Structure formats: C-alpha cells, structure tokens
Amino acid sequence: MNARQTHSDEPSTSIDVAPPSRSSRTTGWMSLIRKFRIRFRLMDMLWLALVSALLILWYKDHQSLANQIASVNTRSNWSIQQVLGQPDTPRAGDFGTAWASSLQDSGVEWLVVEFPRSVDVAKIQIEETYNPGAVNRVCSVDFTGRETEIWSGKDPTAVGSSRGSSMIVPSQTINSRRLKIYLDSANVLGWNEIDAIALHGTDGSIQWATDAWASSSFGSNQRLPSLFWP
Numbered sequence: 001m002n003a004r005q006t007h008s009d010e011p012s013t014s015i016d017v018a019p020p021s022r023s024s025r026t027t028g029w030m031s032l033i034r035k036f037r038i039r040f041r042l043m044d045m046l047w048l049a050l051v052s053a054l055l056i057l058w059y060k061d062h063q064s065l066a067n068q069i070a071s072v073n074t075r076s077n078w079s080i081q082q083v084l085g086q087p088d089t090p091r092a093g094d095f096g097t098a099w100a101s102s103l104q105d106s107g108v109e110w111l112v113v114e115f116p117r118s119v120d121v122a123k124i125q126i127e128e129t130y131n132p133g134a135v136n137r138v139c140s141v142d143f144t145g146r147e148t149e150i151w152s153g154k155d156p157t158a159v160g161s162s163r164g165s166s167m168i169v170p171s172q173t174i175n176s177r178r179l180k181i182y183l184d185s186a187n188v189l190g191w192n193e194i195d196a197i198a199l200h201g202t203d204g205s206i207q208w209a210t211d212a213w214a215s216s217s218f219g220s221n222q223r224l225p226s227l228f229w230p
C-alpha cells in the first residue's frame, strides 16, 4: 500500500470543496489577461494617438520650415538675402547682388543684420556699392527687440562717392550679435545699395551677416524667418 492509497482511504471530516477545474482556471486567467490586455491596449491607443499627433505637428512644422528655407534660398536681385555673406558685388553700380530698398527716396530705411556669435563690438563694416552715404545711425538690438544706439552721425563714405567701405566705431562698449543700420534714404538720392555688412570684434574676429531683415526690399523676399524678430 502506498501513501496515496492510505490518504484516499481515510474518512473525510470536512466539507469537500471541489478544486477549480482546469477549464474554469483557464477561464479565470484568460479573463485577467483579457482585462489586462484591454487596459494595455487603451494605454497603447492613447500613446499612439499622442505620438501620431506629435509626428503630424512635427511634419507640418518641418514642411513649413522647408518651404520658408526654399523661399529664403531664392536670392532674387536686390533682395534682403543679398546683404548676407561676404561682398560679392564686383564694382560700384546698380547691381542686383546688393540689397536695395523698394523705393529710391521714400524716407528712413533700415536693415537688421544678425551674426553667428556675440562679440564686444570693435567696428561695423558696411559695404555700400551704389549711391552711398546714407547711413546715419547704428543700434545694437537685443533678443527682445530693444535697441541701443551705438553710433549716429555722418556716413564715413561721402555722398557722391561711387562706392565705399564704411567703418563705424561704436561710441560705447557693447556686446552684440544683432545690429540695426539706419539709412537716411530720402536725403541721398537714388537707391542706396548695400552689398554686405561685417561685425568686427575686439578679439580680432570678423563675421559677415548670416541673417537679415529690412524696412523694405526691391527684391521679392521681404523678410527672413526668425525665432525672435517679429
């Protein structure tokens, strides 16, 4: 007689409770799993919806930015983009490789130029290639758009010159990477065209403008996109 037989032969003194059958146990587990899966799937759906929404937003933003970049890269003649980078107007004259305002002598015009990094400003170099002599004020512009005048006066390049490279020394020590150049266009007849603008730092660095905005433009591109500038 083995142990199993002995156990089965003993009289039962308690109420027998039938153990759950294999099928009912399976049903219980399935129920739990199903419940868990439903919860998991709902969470999945929520996350999926969130990720999809973010992807759609990113894609739309990316497309918008790509369109803006495409329009920016189209350098139409006398557009604001023509003031970016190093000088490329070969000689004095009315060339589309320089920026020009939309009208010849409508009043005050301005250019805001931005450079890759802030420096203590040593001087500002303005390449004027047609009807020069209109620059009469320079301000530093901070990221909120607040202007601080750092120079005003007579353009170092005389009115009547064929072209000129105006070197402007600020009247105060200032650290900046964004400058606003004012032109008294009404008082210097004709289009006062600017080919390029450089920021010279006291550390000896020379940076050419990498981004720009203007009061107006003869070229088709009126403005460039920016995170900070309105």
Ligand SMILES: [Ca+2]
Pocket: 104, 105, 106, 134, 184, 185, 186, 187, 188, 189, 190, 191, 192
């Ligand atoms: Ca003018």
